[in-house]
Amino acid sequence: MAKTLGVGIIGSGNISTTYLGLAPLFKGIKIRAVADINNEAATARAAEFGVEARSIDALLSSDDIDLIVNLTIPDAHFDVSKQILSAGKHLYSEKPLTLSLKDGLELQKLATTKNLKAGCAPDTFLGGAHQLARKLVDDGEVGTLTSGTAHVMSHGMEHWHPNPDFFFRPGGGPILDLGPYYIANLINLIGPVKRVAALTSMATPTRTISSAPRAGEKIDVTTPTTIQALLEFESGASITLSASWDVWAHNHPNMELYGTEGSLFLPDPNFFGGKVKLAKPGKKAKAVKAWAHPLGIPNQKHSEGMMANYRCAGLADMAVAILEDRDIRCSLERALHGVDVMVSILRSGEEKKFIDIQTSCSRPQALGVKEAKSLLKKQ
Ligand SMILES: NC(=O)c1ccc[n+]([C@@H]2O[C@H](COP(=O)([O-])OP(=O)(O)OC[C@H]3O[C@@H](n4cnc5c(N)ncnc54)[C@H](O)[C@@H]3O)[C@@H](O)[C@H]2O)c1
Numbered sequence: 001m002a003k004t005l006g007v008g009i010i011g012s013g014n015i016s017t018t019y020l021g022l023a024p025l026f027k028g029i030k031i032r033a034v035a036d037i038n039n040e041a042a043t044a045r046a047a048e049f050g051v052e053a054r055s056i057d058a059l060l061s062s063d064d065i066d067l068i069v070n071l072t073i074p075d076a077h078f079d080v081s082k083q084i085l086s087a088g089k090h091l092y093s094e095k096p097l098t099l100s101l102k103d104g105l106e107l108q109k110l111a112t113t114k115n116l117k118a119g120c121a122p123d124t125f126l127g128g129a130h131q132l133a134r135k136l137v138d139d140g141e142v143g144t145l146t147s148g149t150a151h152v153m154s155h156g157m158e159h160w161h162p163n164p165d166f167f168f169r170p171g172g173g174p175i176l177d178l179g180p181y182y183i184a185n186l187i188n189l190i191g192p193v194k195r196v197a198a199l200t201s202m203a204t205p206t207r208t209i210s211s212a213p214r215a216g217e218k219i220d221v222t223t224p225t226t227i228q229a230l231l232e233f234e235s236g237a238s239i240t241l242s243a244s245w246d247v248w249a250h251n252h253p254n255m256e257l258y259g260t261e262g263s264l265f266l267p268d269p270n271f272f273g274g275k276v277k278l279a280k281p282g283k284k285a286k287a288v289k290a291w292a293h294p295l296g297i298p299n300q301k302h303s304e305g306m307m308a309n310y311r312c313a314g315l316a317d318m319a320v321a322i323l324e325d326r327d328i329r330c331s332l333e334r335a336l337h338g339v340d341v342m343v344s345i346l347r348s349g350e351e352k353k354f355i356d357i358q359t360s361c362s363r364p365q366a367l368g369v370k371e372a373k374s375l376l377k378k379q
Contacts, residue, residue, distance in 0.1 A: 004030045005090070005319045006064045010056060010080055011071030012036040012045035014161065015094060015311075019069060020049040022312040027377055028319035029067075029312070035059040037072075060087035067092060067322075069315060074171035078103040081118075085110045090322060091118040092315045095180035097335040099171045101343060101358065104336040111332060117321070119328045120335030122181045123314025125188040126367045127272025128296015132288060133257075133264055134366050136278060137189050143261030145190050148239045151252035152178045152270075156245040158219070159210045165219050167245075168207060173223035174243035175342050178270060182255070183338045184330075185269035186231070186239060189257065192360045193341045194234045200224035200349025203246035229345045234360065241345075273298060273308030295372050316375045317367070329364040337361040 005028060009016055012034045023031045033052040036042040046053035059065060060083060067090040070080045078098045084091045085107065097120045098104040111118040124130065136142065152174060157167040166172050187193070202225045209217045226244040233239070242252070255266040265285055267274020273296040279285035290296065295313055298306035314330035321328045337359045344355040365371075 003323065004028055005066040005322065007031045007315070007319075008054070008059045008062065008065040008068045008089075009034040009071055010036070010059065010068060010084070011073075011094075012041040013071065016045055016071050017048070018309070018311050019071065019315070020045070020051065022310065023315075025310070025377060026312055026316035026375055028316050028323060028375070032064055033059055033062065056083075060084065060089065066090060067319060070094060073166045074099060074176065075166065075169065078107070081107055082110065085114055085116055085118065088114060088116070090116050090318075092318055092330075093118070093120045093335075095121045095335070095338075096171070096176045096342065097332070097339050099176070099343070101336070101340050104339045108332055108336060117318065117328060118332040119314060119318040119330045120332060121311070121314055121330060122184050123311065123317070123330050124181055124269055124272050125185045125364075126295055126313045126317065126329060126372070127308060127310065128291065128293030128372075129267050129272065129274045129276050130185055130188065130269060131293055131295070131367050131372070132276050132291055133266050134188055135368070136264060136276070136288065138366060141262060141278060142257065142259030142264050145235070145237045145257050145259045147237060148255065148257035149252070150182045150186070150239060150241045150255045151250065152182055152254070153242060153244040153247040153250050153252070155248050156207060156225070158207045162211060162213060164209060164211070168219055168221045168223060168225070170223045173225060173227075173346075174245050175224070175227050175229075175345055179241070179243055179342050179345070180338055181269040182241060182243075183341050184334065185255065185266070186233075187334055187337065187361065188364060190233045190235055190237050190239075191363050192234050192337055193231050193357050195232050195354050195356045196229055196341060196344050196348055197354045198227055198229035198345045198348040200346060201226045224346065224349060227345060227349065229348075231341070271307060272296060272310050291369060293369050293372055294376055295367070313372075313375060320375060327365060329367060331361075331364065334361045334364060
């Protein structure tokens, strides 16, 4: 069997640079070509990274492509993913998988019927910091997790993204855009969610873009930008999740989990690395010694300093899983459960009642140091 899958990308926008830039670190994947509804975007991106630009139809029917990554905007995810699976290619999608549970279930059915694999970002929970937290939980360091808090709050996306419209339309908003990182991490640590409730609102009906090239242009806000949610897990644990793009500053930590034997303090689930802290009964929280996990090693310069960025880890894990015939960590089953949780949070805000989650899933296999090293080319 081949050792590498031929990979194509549909959607040559902002995040495609990260995929094209980081893919060479990983085994199992070789990005051969990119496509976009806007041919110019694909041509420019292809030239930048030395891959081919193809039309969407040509990519879908290419014999050298086994798996296609969907990096289009959220409200195109379902249609493009459906085209990918219908063309007989394995699918890896950026988050959110779909904007409704119905569409996600249709993709799941299509993948099963066509005997294809499907996976979905986020993959940041595979990072060194979050896998360290996972190991502490699995080793019983905090006992049974019973509750916790998660906060993802800032003042929006219109100051950095060149085309921020999609963030403020249905399919965007902080729950569907950033919620996937938090919910995937919570599923990784606690397991599936049973029911949710939420209050949802928006601070202003329009936003003014301050990033180039459209600075000064006003865009309509048609999805909630502040969400206060309660999540009850199948295990009985309860979590409060605050997600907002209407907050200028705050002092809340990203994620804290409380167990019968201690408390765990996690870094931002939107990133792979960071400090994990642990507090044992009656003791102050202490930083846990970082372990030699390769997906936690800082490798990119950011304004706040060096950070770990290993996006593509989930895609590589999926490719290796296909080649080795094992389970995918960033699986469709978990992404679908995530969609169910997120759309139910938004529905609860509209209907003003608790919503029972219809789907369930298993926790992904932990990705320890050895397993993470086995995904990377250099060890
Ligand atoms: N930008 C980031 O930092 C980031 C980080 C993580 C995840 N994501 C996710 O990645 C996805 C893409 O985000 P982005 O920031 O790259 O957006 P973007 O707007 O920069 O790029 C999207 C690209 O998709 C193309 N496109 C739109 N509809 C299409 C269709 N029907 N068929 C083919 N091409 C189509 C657009 O022409 C555009 O080039 C989103 O789901 C987003 O949530 C983005």
